[in-house]
Amino acid sequence: MLKYAVVDIETTGGFASGNGITEISILIHDGLKVIESFETLINPRQDIPVYIQTLTGISNKMVYDAPLFEEVAPKIYELLNDKVFVAHNVNFDFSFVRHQLAQSGFVLQSKKLCTVRMSRKIIPGLPSYSLGKLCSSLHIPLNDRHRAGGDAAATALLLTLLLEKDTEGAIPLSLHKSSKEQLLPPNLSKDSIEALPANPGVYYFKDQKGKIIYIGKAINLRKRVYSHFSGNKINQQRQDFLRNIYEVDFTICGTELMALILEASEIQKYWPEKNRALKRFEQKYALYDFEDQNGYVRLGIDKYKKNTNALYTFNSLLSGQSLLRGMITEHRLCEKLCFIQKNRSACTAQEKGGCNGACLGQEDPAEYNQRVNEAILHLKSALPSFALIDSGRNEEEKSCLWIEGGKFYGMGYISFYTDITDLENLKSCIVPYPSNDYILNMVLSYAESHPQQRIDILKSIAL
Known part of the structure; x- marks a missing residue:
């Protein structure tokens, strides 16, 4: 019979590589009820920030004589091994426990189940899926909030309810070997990822308010977006990044080059907080x-x-x-x-x-x-002026990039049957974009390696 290990931890901070666990609670659940429990304070070997002491009630004095993690690691590994690791926002708890176990010589390879994601899927339409508000909406008792034991007990009751209400088999499906459900951020629906096409393009991660926080480009949109969530990095940047993703949007492009250009232009336009490299590029x-x-x-x-x-x-x-x-x-x-x-x-x-x-x-x-x-x-006159004709977004169109007077003028799409020798008509289909050396050099480099796609523009048309 499949067993679940419901886990909750308290920590000294938000990312595993630079912080420690101060308390852990593990409840073994057989699919119907809790059958075994383990709970202990842990000495994190570092001071607990005052604001976290206030939040959890766990002080430096309380953990001074508590065991070190490596002292309880064998017991923790025994409880978690061969179980489904369950937590509310599972990737956070799992990253800490896996990191600490690895430092103690244990390799944890468990299936994961996120009660945030499963609650959104099995009980949709609730005003909030934070543990406190979710328990309030579902009338689940929550005692000792922000302590590992109290939060784990509430999560175990939530798991019981989800298993009862899962009439469509969402939980077994998410635990299937081929499923990527538990890799995803807690607030991003799998349906939004599955809706992504396998085309080149630009994708936009948005926060809870719909604000763009990251822009990226891809040869294959769906594959690239999934790759953001498949790693095991445990730094603060990754944890914050995943926690704030609520929505993903996209724009299909005809080619990877067009995706690169659109990405650079959109980053300069929206200035997303999680983009760094291209934000710094400006003509000087x-x-x-x-x-x-x-x-x-x-x-x-x-x-x-x-x-x-x-x-x-x-x-x-x-x-x-x-x-x-x-x-x-x-x-x-x-x-x-x-x-x-x-x-x-x-x-x-x-x-x-x-x-x-x-x-x-x-x-x-x-x-x-x-x-x-x-x-x-x-x-x-020495500056190049030419058009690049390439693949479109579908079989019925082509793409066109326009360089004029040594500057990137813009890009657009034309019918597959358009007469590409009619340059005046061709230019009328171009949407202007801002130019900089980064974009220009990409286009010039591509044109040099693909001369068969280049059409030189007469100066009279360019002017």
Whole structure:
């Protein structure tokens, strides 16, 4: 007969790798009733934070003479081995107990059953599934709240009720070897995961209020989302992450490249708290032009400002200055008017004959500005403009990415039967997206390795 080990623990903090267990209660349940129990305080070998002492009533003094975990580990392992590990938010309790047992030389490999998830499935529609409010709704007595014994006893009664009400076999199904039910966060329904397609795309994890807390991309949406929950990491970041996931949404993309682009754009748009790497990516510098009071058009590298007409953008000051120096040399521009030299009355090139004296006002602004404009046109003409045609979201469409003047313009979808040589019509199907070096480099790299999918764009169409 299948037996269950209903477990509740009290701890010094929220994640297993940096905290200890202060109390554990284990109730062995035969499917009808509790048949054996074990409960003890545990010395965690670290101070219990004051707020946790207030919450649980367990003080440093109470655990001072309590056994260390390794002293009771053989008994705990004996009780849990070959049983179904049951807890309210099972992944939290299981991560602590498994970690502590491993440190004591025991490997716990038990099936898990989460009474939060099973309550949502078997008794849907309740206002809250926290243990206290759930017990109140179901008239289950809950004594010694936030102590291991009291919470475990209430969870055992809840398990009895769930087993009685499980007329559709949700519990046996979740314990089946092929089921991934107990891997999932306690507040995320399995149906929402099963609804995910096996397509490339972008997925969005949302909290209880529907706020996006994490955005990711995938070649296979369902497989990738499941992978978030299959590991055994026990750090605080993972525990907090899983606890706050209540909903998953998604957008299908035609290709992995489009998913990468959409992911980067959406992270910059929504700024989710759990995303880190792509949040930090922003253009830092840009090449600008303006006319000064003396009528000279001046070029200069400055910090990038959103919603400005930058000629080109850079991720480093060095790369910007390198480009500008090349323009100065090729088109005989003035280093001083381009802000390369700042502390001289005339640039060094003027002394060597490489500057016509604009820095001293000796060259007519119109003549100088003509060379500046030629330099800008040459820069723009050297920047690539092309479309990439690839797979769509289904067999009836294709995808199109548009690069214009060395910048990522946008992407979209067209009918499979669209004439891709009609570039003006092709561009009309493109949805504009913000561009940065990260996105541009991905597209340029893909185009280089897939030249057969590239269609060069005439400058007249690009402009």
